Amino acid sequence: MAPACPYRQQGRRRHVGSGGDNDAVHGGARRKLLWYGRRQRRVRRVFPRGDGRRSRFVAEILVGECGGTAAVFAGVKSLVDAGGGDGTTAMAIARAFPHVRCTVLELPHVVDAVAAAGDGSSTVEFVAGDMMEFIPPADFVLHNWSDEDCVRILKRSKESISTREPKGKVIVIDVVLGMSPSKQILEAQLSLDLCMMVLFPGKQRTEDYWHKIFLEAGFTRYKISPALGSRSLIEVYP
Numbered sequence: 189m190a191p192a193c194p195y196r197q198q199g200r201r202r203h204v205g206s207g208g209d210n211d212a213v214h215g216g217a218r219r220k221l222l223w224y225g226r227r228q229r230r231v232r233r234v235f236p237r238g239d240g241r242r243s244r245f246v247a248e249i250l251v252g253e254c255g256g257t258a259a260v261f262a263g264v265k266s267l268v269d270a271g272g273g274d275g276t277t278a279m280a281i282a283r284a285f286p287h288v289r290c291t292v293l294e295l296p297h298v299v300d301a302v303a304a305a306g307d308g309s310s311t312v313e314f315v316a317g318d319m320m321e322f323i324p325p326a327d328f329v330l331h332n333w334s335d336e337d338c339v340r341i342l343k344r345s346k347e348s349i350s351t352r353e354p355k356g357k358v359i360v361i362d363v364v365l366g367m368s369p370s371k372q373i374l375e376a377q378l379s380l381d382l383c384m385m386v387l388f389p390g391k392q393r394t395e396d397y398w399h400k401i402f403l404e405a406g407f408t409r410y411k412i413s414p415a416l417g418s419r420s421l422i423e424v425y426p
């Protein structure tokens with residue numbers, strides 16, 4: 189059975205192995221690091237599948253109900269879902285828009301896990317790589333990244349999208365705080381914000397916040413379609 193999180197017992201989870209007096213209080217840095225390593229391995233084993241369930245929900249909305257989606261994908265010949273998990277979103281797009289050649293860029297262990305699970309699809313190509321280093325045209329999730337990483341990922345994307353007509357674009361599917369169609373959705377977005385703060389160096393962002401990130405990454409304009417429940421579809425143009 190998985191060991192209990194030493195920090196959870198103390199109501200703290202962020203700074204694993206941070207040292208100092210806390211280590212003595214919470215049972216020592218070594219125990220925390222061992223727990224963290226085991227937890228990470230478990231997370232890595234289940235991540236592609238668990239995440240896929242959530243992205244299936246988003247994918248269904250994306251290709252099913254989002255009124256403007258056909259227009260969004262019109263003229264798009266190829267697309268890379270950077271950090272695309274088990275490929276659920278890319279497969280849904282490939283099924284709904286057969287003219288779009290879809291690739292999933294993922295970390296090698298995720299690509300291996302998907303291949304081993306044998307539920308990949310010939311409609312989608314999986315490429316092992318690091319999105320911090322190189323990204324072809326992409327549709328990706330940014331909400332678990334820090335501001336610096338968002339800018340870095342967007343810059344990598346900008347380098348790879350076509351600058352010739354028809355020009356490429358980056359599609360971001362993420363929460364835009366303040367664009368909530370209901371109180372329940374706003375509450376869901378704020379819960380996600382809390383999760384991102386606790387689990388990752390990320391956050392949910394308002395439109396003004398996104399605007400600054402897009403400008404810093406060198407993009408000139410964007411269009412937000414708040415049609416995906418708690419998330420919006422943001423088209424970002426060089």
Ligand SMILES: C[S@@+](CC[C@H](N)C(=O)[O-])C[C@H]1O[C@@H](n2cnc3c(N)ncnc32)[C@H](O)[C@@H]1O
Pocket residue numbers: 235236239240242243270271272273274277293294295298317318319320328329332
């Ligand atoms: C929050 S998940 C999103 C998965 C999927 N796009 C979705 O919406 O369900 C982030 C994904 O990014 C992948 N990832 C993290 N760092 C990466 C990197 N440097 N290069 C490529 N993929 C990465 C992870 O393996 C994980 O599957």
